[in-house]
Amino acid sequence: MQYLESNFSGKKVTLSLLISQITGSVKLWARNNSTWGTYGNTADANSPGLLSLTADITDYSSGNLVFYLDFSSSSSSQNSVTITAAKLELGTRSTLARLVDGEWVLNDPPPNFQQELAKCQRYLFDPFMGFNGYAELTNAGFVYTQTVCVFSVFFPENMRVFPSLIGNDFSMFRIGSTINGVFNSQIPVTNIIIQNWASNRVLLFVTTSQSLDIGAPCTLWAQQDSGSPPPILFSAEL
Numbered sequence: 217m218q219y220l221e222s223n224f225s226g227k228k229v230t231l232s233l234l235i236s237q238i239t240g241s242v243k244l245w246a247r248n249n250s251t252w253g254t255y256g257n258t259a260d261a262n263s264p265g266l267l268s269l270t271a272d273i274t275d276y277s278s279g280n281l282v283f284y285l286d287f288s289s290s291s292s293s294q295n296s297v298t299i300t301a302a303k304l305e306l307g308t309r310s311t312l313a314r315l316v317d318g319e320w321v322l323n324d325p326p327p328n329f330q331q332e333l334a335k336c337q338r339y340l341f342d343p344f345m346g347f348n349g350y351a352e353l354t355n356a357g358f359v360y361t362q363t364v365c366v367f368s369v370f371f372p373e374n375m376r377v378f379p380s381l382i383g384n385d386f387s388m389f390r391i392g393s394t395i396n397g398v399f400n401s402q403i404p405v406t407n408i409i410i411q412n413w414a415s416n417r418v419l420l421f422v423t424t425s426q427s428l429d430i431g432a433p434c435t436l437w438a439q440q441d442s443g444s445p446p447p448i449l450f451s452a453e454l
Contacts (some may be wrong), residue, residue: 231283232268232303232312234320235261240295241288246271246281260288266320268310301326337373339453342446344438351447352437357420362427365391365434367420374415375452381410383448391424393434403428405436408448418450 233244241262246269259269273281283304287295301322303312313320344351357367389405407423422436438447 226273227306228270228272228308229281230268230270230305230308230310232266232305232310233285233299234266234301234313234322235264235297236300237298238262238264238296240297242267242285242297243288244269244283244285246283262288264320266310266313268312270308334373337371338376339451341371341373341375341379341450343369343450344440344446344448346440346446349439350437351440352435353420357422357434357436359393359428359430359432359434360421362430363424365393365422365424365428365436367422367434367436368417369420369450370417371415371450375450377452377454378413379410379418379450379452380454381408381448382451383446385447388438388447389422390437391422391428391434392437394429394432395426397429401435401437 231244231246235242238261241260243258243260244267245258259267261267269283271281271283285297287297301312303310305311311323313322315321343353343355345354346352353367353369355368355370357365360366386405386408389408390401391403391405392399392401393403394400395403403424403426405422406425409421409423410418411421412419420436428434440447
């Protein structure tokens with residue numbers, strides 16, 4: 217079921233589905249979600265291929281247009297359908313796929329995920345790994361001076377320009393290191409700055425007001441609720 221916004225009044229829209237596997241048969245139809253009046257014809261499929269339906273939207277005063285895909289018979293527990301791609305477009309013509317030597321081929325195949333991710337990471341990068349309500353910098357650092365820890369952050373892709381930090385609420389961060397030989401995971405952070413930038417890495421200088429053991433290893437972490445944005449991001453967007 218796909219709900220659509222109420223802005224297609226007086227227009228025709230076409231929904232297309234590319235079905236790669238099917239057991240049983242399915243019916244595609246469009247309705248007004250309030251009055252349950254059917255718009256246009258229904259379309260059926262019982263074999264793999266392209267299934268499309270055009271709906272002529274004449275009245276939106278009583279509800280939203282809804283496209284439904286349902287099994288023609290609900291009596292069989294073996295009904296199944298695999299949809300490879302879907303496309304909704306204005307007009308009466310489906311441009312989702314075409315037949316080439318008896319095989320359906322997408323006109324606009326989905327982009328390669330890794331390539332698209334690499335493009336994005338040249339502009340924005342999240343160096344933290346989140347788990348169980350916490351976000352921790354993936355690389356450990358070392359205590360450079362009594363009040364400064366240094367962390368190397370390597371980028372999966374060369375950032376296009378010198379990055380800046382997005383996020384300046386350093387009170388949410390904590391350092392884990394030793395003070396007089398005793399480990400403390402709750403050392404507060406007062407500042408974070410970027411130093412010694414190269415296209416594929418930066419050094420983070422993290423400051424605290426407490427006296428740490430010089431040369432000791434250290435970690436950087438922040439408490440992070442589920443669904444909340446990363447504590448800091450490296451941005452090369454501008």
